[in-house]
Amino acid sequence: MSLLQNALVSIGDLDNDDIGHIMKLSAIFSEVLRRDIPKVPTLRGKTMAMVFSEDSTRTRTSFEIAAKKLSMDILSLNSSQSSMKKGESLKDTLANLHAIGADGFVIRHSSSGVPTQASTWMTVPVINAGDGCHEHPTQALLDCYTLIERFDTPSNHTTDNAILNCFNGMTVTIVGDVEHSRVARSLVIMLDMLGAKTTLCGPRTLMPRHVDKWPVRVSYHLDEVLPETQVCYILRLQNERGSGTYLPSIREYAMNWGIDSKRASLLPETAVIMHPGPINRGVELAGEIADSSRSLILNQASNGVAVRMAVIYLLLANPGDITEV
Amino acid sequence: MTKVLLQGGTLVDATGIRSGLDVLIDNSEIVEIAPNISPPRGARLIDCDGCMISPGLVDLHTHLREPGNEEAETIESGTRAAVAGGYTAVVCMPNTEPPIDNATAVRDILAMSKDALCAVIPAGTITVGREGERLSPMVEMNACGVRLFTDDGRGVQSASVMRRALEYASALGATIAQHCEMEDLAANTVMNEGYLSSVMGVQGAPNCAEELMLERDLELAALCGARIHFMHLSTHGSVELVRRAKLAGMQVTAEVTPHHISLTDDMLSEYNPIYKVNPPLRTRKDITALIRALSDGTIDAIATDHAPHVRESKELPLDQAPPGMIGLETALAVAITVLKDNSGEVGTGRKDASENGRSGNNRSGRTYSTKSNSVKSEYGNSGSAGGGRANNSYSEHLTIDPSVLQYSMNMVDIIAAMSWKPAAIAGLDVASGGRHGGPIVPGAPANLTVFDPSADWRVDAPRLLSKSGNSPFDGLSLTGKVRHTIYEGEPVYLDGRATK
């Protein structure tokens, strides 16, 4: 599976043991990041190519910091300076970067599937940093870490993956534009693997077709599902992907699907609010809820680096077979 | 021109199957058919032992890309691929650059293909520039020999334009061939709309994007009393519509491609643009319906939709890569592999069949190997994730849904769908004054295909004669191999090599 494929393109590349391991490693890297000198020489001499065909300061910065904290060098390729938009073979572009010295690729692309394609072309590790409407596996992993931080009770740790126990039966409601959300696709797979109960909620036009075959419950009535929701995961309304034309108006969306104080009060007291960012304040989420104590949004942002260090470390630090000392 | 003697082999044509006969060809005509013809002095002897000899195959749907995209294919390379696939005539699509939408363009193609290895018959566009607005000058193109008009690559979106096209063409005795696709529903789609597309996060085309236009055009054809041909059917719903129209006595014909009767949308699970095609690869349910329709005659013809693309363009993100796959050189093999019934009909005429155990049908079931398609199968498969991505081994064999077995076809019907039926649709058959697809009899034009129906071979795309390598069957094992192709009495393809 993935370790042979050398890639993390879908959260489905991992199994529960993998996720548990990544979570424990993330905790270790969190400790590293709290040191006075929050940097380790682990991957010095190795170069990470950052291929971003889509603007995303946050994800890009998070990955760059993660790589730098592992002492990697960064090779950056923007859509503006690359030939990626000119119809030149994408394979050739990546092969070039590999020839220049990239030991691994972090790929963000506006087209679904590009990291998957890259992983079939490249012999070096490929990490999906978000592709079109497909997946964003490191986002799901950092959400996983954030939820463990909040809900895990370490005293229960009797078995290897006990760190994941808190997901068993956890009720997660993902609200909003699921159709265009790579975050939702990764989350749905992961939450299903971890035994959580996922409900998707949003206007029908923003639900994927054939969602009935997904391992989720679908509801079109937000107020009915909020009282039984432990984790309310709000998606960004992606106007840039044209979800505007899927809706009569932003106003109607905000009124029916936006989380404001009144809706938030329907949630159980212990429920938390999450959002992958950036937030359209006042559209899918009211500012005061985003900033409230039940919001884990800042935790999500700050956990990104440690989780990405763990993923980069796992994919790049192990060159495969070992030899005797 | 020297005489050519085809020795041994089994004849298969519209009259049935005859074995143990030699075929003597002289100067583009068949002159004698008899057992053990003694070779005339200087005759070229071609060993057809173990092979079948059929009328040359006719492709209704070839993109030769010239003029405009000669990097992907030219008339020369495309016709070499055609004869390697057993074709002696191809209808080339008019979506070139510039498009074939006037008599000059038609004459240019005819002039350029004068020395080609097989007959090249241009189709003309229905509308000027394939823009779907003004009718092309069909009369002047018809006068140059164009019998089929299509905007292929696009469907005619406007019902009123389509109605006028049907009216106009029917008065010429020409046929409108429609690529059925409601652009409104199918714009920017990259594959079949289904569970897989939803998980992959890509835009899918629903079946009804094809069926709505097909249904509309059937109504329009009925209204005009016009003949209509439907290209590359891909859905079970389309099949039903065509079936009903035929039962109602309409002059409707339909074609299906080799890939639509053999590959499902699962092939797209690694986002490989090689499998991107329009209409998209569908589901097993659709495949079953298409095969059934071929076997009962609802679908008349197998047409390749041979659509070459340069390597670079298929190494793009899935949504940016152009749709299309090559097919000329694999069509007969795919048809035999998928459709051929194994219930031991007539032997292949191989003289030593019983001795070497190759009596024709020793294949292990009607299977063909394909890549694993396990992507995202962990979805909804609680807790048992891992191993989500396809492994790239070729060892797995995908068996065609067993329900299809009941629709398997005999060799005469398979060749019918690839030779005389498409020849009739394109007006290339003997009855229409053409030279293709007719029975193998003395005096008939010597356009013949010699193939070994039981040879197994593995497709190696880089070694195909097409200028492009975008074959979805690359690396797969298929059964049935074209050995020789005779065009107008000349062996243009002999033992794996084009002679020009």
Place this chain on the structure above:
Amino acid sequence: MAERERRLATPRGGVFVPRSQVMSADDVDRALVRIAHEIIEHNKGSDNLALIGLQTGGVQIALKLRDVISEIGDAEIPVGTLDVAFYRDDIQLRPVLPEAVTTIPFDLTNMAVVLVDDVLFTGRTVRAALQALSDFGRARSIQLAVLVDRGHRELPIRPDYVGKNLPTRLTEQVDANLEGVTIGDVIKGRP
């Protein structure tokens, strides 16, 4: 993904088969008491003294040494743990174990730090530890205590305190903990 690491996590990718015990639990105990005395003597007491056990084998030994030193010197000395996996130059040989955490709950400045490990071999672990420690602060001095020095150094590193010098063959494996010291071989092949 983790599977690869787990596979690598068995010692040197093989199975340890013990051959002969060279130190008993009592021997280990006596050696550590001697080392404790030497540490106190060398540092003229236990003021500003700290122990750091190297993950994973050195931690247990550091804790034991701490107990002995506290008893002798009648003073609590701080103990930390250090995982040097991120600092190794041969990282693929010893993957990160999630169980092996780094905790240094004290300021290194002006401290005499004794690194504690079970077995001193090539010296590469100690080199990594020295680099790691320098990221945590500037200790006054850094010393090295090991239960067993088995030779075969590849770097100019010498222990200050040794429980037992144990000549070994390069291919042998040494297992050292509070229960005793055993020499054995590693049988190749994955469990």
